[in-house]
Amino acid sequence: MSVTSEFDEFAERLRRNQHELGRELRLQYDFIVCGSGSSGSVVARRLAENPNVSVLLIEAGSSDDVPAVIQANQWPLNLGSERDWGFQGEPNPHINGRSIPYSMGKVLGGGSSINVMVWARGHKQDWDSFASAAGDPAWSYDSVLKLYRRIEDWRGTPDPDYRGAGGLVFVEPAPDPNPLAPATVNGARAIGIPTYETPNGRMMESDGGASITDVRARNGLRESIFRSYVYPYMDRPNLTVLTEALVVRVTFDGKRATGVEIARKGEMLKIAACLEVVLSLGAIHTPKVLMQSGIGDRADLERLGLPVVAHLPGVGQNLQDHVAFDCIWEYQESLPPRNTMSEAIIFWKSRSELTCPDILICEAEVPKSTPENAARFGLPSAGWILLGGVAHPRSRGRLRLSGRDPLDPVRIEANVLADMDDMKTAIACVEFCREIGNSAPLRPFVKREVMPGTLKSAELEDFVRNAATSFWHLCGTAKMGRDGMSVVDSQLKVYGVTNLRVADASIMPRITTGNTMAPCVIIGERAAEALRTDYGLAASRHELT
Structure with a gap:
């Protein structure tokens, strides 16, 4: 048979x-x-x-x-569909009164059936902070690392100290990536960010770095x-x-x-x-x-x-989330997206004295933006983005019931950028995105920078407030x-x-x-x-x- x-x-x-x-x-x-x-x-x-x-x-x-779930490159078609809860945040004065949409999976597999299939384990300090909060070493990084190795079926370069084989969770580096992705990793190296073979392993114990993304897709199909x-x-x-x-x-x-x-x-x-x-x-x-x-x-x-x-x-x-900001470049010559459309990832620090990364940047092979910034700057017909984010926001939000009926919608008061330290980190993140995007390794892919360009001070803050959106990592x-x-x-x-x-x-x-x-x-x-x-x-x- x-x-x-x-x-x-x-x-x-x-x-x-x-x-x-x-x-x-x-x-x-x-x-x-x-x-x-x-x-x-x-x-x-x-x-x-x-x-x-x-x-x-x-x-x-x-x-x-x-197909929109099964085919890895069709994930955007799930957004706004019947497979998306389509939550909407409350108007937020810290982002110019805007409301952020929040997509979450309403389908077998939940978020893992509509997301971008990125496998990111979390930093050593994240898990050690879990253990400290819980008073239980079973949540520590050392314990969790053993569990990751046990459940993984890693298909990249063998690394028995960090990666597992034969487990239930198939993971591999994005195969045969769009040339934009390794150029992004090289762009990060050009501005002093170290590079790694994988974002999971030593990179999650360090100050951060750049790497080709680990993905949960096999032969073009979502896992x-x-x-x-x-x-x-x-x-x-x-x-x-x-x-x-x-x-x-x-x-x-x-x-x-x-x-x-x-x-x-x-x-x-x-x-x-x-x-x-x-x-x-x-x-x-x-x-x-x-x-x-x-x-x-x-x-x-x-x-x-x-x-x-x-x-x-x-x-x-x-309530916490990775608040995100789109920085966009127009292609010199359009390249079709590959794999999951996002194949390079960067974690880094906005300030040298920090002990773990506070900035998250993902390369994506399609142009997108919020309606506010799209109206101001325009979107190119062919382009790519560096989607920056605040990795560990200080701002906290909350959820409230709007009524006693179970079908009444929940009120999402995300409160993003309420803490000015988050705004400082966001601006640093956008500046890192611009440095990487305009670096020598990426110049062959750039016709022009679309946004934000050379904005400074209050204008850059306003760009950030209008750019703020979600990585859909509510927790x-x-x-x-x-x-x-x-x-x-x-x-x-x-x-x-x-x-x-x-x-x-x-x-x-x-x-x-x-x-x-x-x-x-x-x-x-x-x-x-x-x-x-x-x-x-x-x-x-x-x-x-």
Whole structure:
């Protein structure tokens, strides 16, 4: 039998199995995992590896079996589609009263099915800060590095000290990149930024550097976390994947989580969890569901007439994101994008005295900008950008419920650039982008610099405020820690209640350096490890190797 025939046979077996499991939905499961993104998919898979455990994985979106998801170079087509939650931030006085749009995945695989497929592990100091906040060395960089090596299937130059082989997570350097990408790396070197073979490894222990990007795509096809972790187990009787189901609240018996209430096909259903509920809905919907379930700031809940299950004022607070700024050049001679359209990445410091990078820059092979700056500067028909960002913003935002109805939209007060130190870092970042973009290695690709050009002082600040947009790396809204604003402990258990955990970017005490998909996989692995330990579930054979 050919590989194609085997794949088709498995897909049909999987389809039939999930159809039957969905048609005969149980009243209760051992575990309910809410959200099939980069953390939830990991948790569901690891729990389902024990055949004696029943797992329900709930996803508000639908199938990922569409070209815009599968084809790596079609990812922009997901933005604004039915696979995008399409959140909108509140008007922000710090960015000239503008509202930033926030795309998040509403599809099997969550963000890992619509993102740019960048694999960035996070800096050593990020993970050590997690360990310090949690009071648990299992979150330290040394511990996390071992886990990364265990789960990776690295296809670049072998590096056993930092990279793994044979794991579930296929990763490779962007193959045969657009010539613009190595020129960007060389441009960074030309202004004094060191270069590395990979952004993961030694570069994540250093002051920063530049490298060809590590990507989660193979032969032009996306490798979502859902496809890597959950899909191979969907022919099994103990894993039910329920799509088009919106989790509206967690149900409780006193302080004990008993299950979830979901909206599906015009009906409200209650499904029980014999053991635990895990929220992996992302940094917007996880705190929203917590608040709708009575977990949050007492005064805010009571004002909306919601019963208070646990007073946790940190729910919805500590909102962070990598705020981004487009710097654009017109091509001397147009080159078609390759791979994921973004193939070079830079982490660097805006000031020499810093101990880790505070600037993030991604090369992208298409021109884009905010409506405000596009109207002012214009967009070339053929161009490329350096998308700069503040890697560790000081500004903090928050989320608030707009009403007690679960279908009422959440208010996103991102508050980006509220701290003037972030503006200073943003300006330094834009200046680094200009230095790199106008350096000798990139001159063959430049007809002209489109924006920002030689703006200074107040004009440059105004450019930054009008350029500010999102890397779509929202996190921190149900943070892990031990202070009064923490929501979960080191085992990701929600304080003040039992049988409820959070496993997604919400739990990050601070945002990681770079894209957040890889850290979310680690968060899912840690949550699964804690659940297996607490309930005496055997680790999988993969985990033991």
